[in-house]
Amino acid sequence: MSTEEISELRHLEFVVLGLVSEHPCHGKDINKRIKERGMRAWTAIGESSTYGVLKNLKNKGLLESWVEEEDNRVVKIYKITEKGTKLLKRMILKILSEFFGKNDPDFYMAFSMLPCLSQKEQIEVFSNSLKKIKIHKKELEEMLAENTHQPLNVRGLFIHPIKILQADIEFLKKVIEEIKQGGGQFESKPLS
Numbered sequence: 338m339s340t341e342e343i344s345e346l347r348h349l350e351f352v353v354l355g356l357v358s359e360h361p362c363h364g365k366d367i368n369k370r371i372k373e374r375g376m377r378a379w380t381a382i383g384e385s386s387t388y389g390v391l392k393n394l395k396n397k398g399l400l401e402s403w404v405e406e407e408d409n410r411v412v413k414i415y416k417i418t419e420k421g422t423k424l425l426k427r428m429i430l431k432i433l434s435e436f437f438g439k440n441d442p443d444f445y446m447a448f449s450m451l452p453c454l455s456q457k458e459q460i461e462v463f464s465n466s467l468k469k470i471k472i473h474k475k476e477l478e479e480m481l482a483e484n485t486h487q488p489l490n491v492r493g494l495f496i497h498p499i500k501i502l503q504a505d506i507e508f509l510k511k512v513i514e515e516i517k518q519g520g521g522q523f524e525s526k527p528l529s
Contacts, residue, residue, distance in 0.1 A: 361416040433462035438505040474502040
């Protein structure tokens with residue numbers, strides 16, 4: 338199966354592949370990092386489902402594995418393949434570039450993978466999203482202006498998303514500024 342044949346990953350596959358991309362690891366390590374990072378608050382991944390996802394990713398050729406002894410037990414270690422790296426980077430770029438201000442677990446996961454992107458790529462994806470959010474906010478503001486005579490229960494359907502989008506705009510501006518100042522660089526290296 339070529340990378341082109343796998344157009345996207347399911348959310349849980351995206352989560353696990355992203356964590357494995359950080360460094361070779363085993364399922365227990367992945368579950369530990371998910372717990373430490375509070376990821377279960379915004380992604381639906383159970384401890385036992387991690388192992389099934391690892392197996393699926395390996396079957397798709399996105400991971401490779403081998404067995405090692407660790408603390409007097411045998412564990413299966415997983416590492417991302419070149420095919421997995423290419424697909425992961427393509428998905429990160431797509432998700433971050435197309436974010437337009439909504440509660441999206443894939444955005445949170447892609448955001449957590451910023452070290453996979455170069456500084457230039459980070460600025461580019463967030464600048465693209467910022468443009469999309471501003472356009473969406475303007476459209477909602479125009480719709481609100483057309484509906485000023487409507488009761489609050491109708492106007493509120495425009496007011497609330499506008500406020501959320503404004504918060505997203507402020508957040509992305511802060512992120513871009515921090516990246517420009519070198520704050521977007523981490524221990525990991527960008528995926529090629």
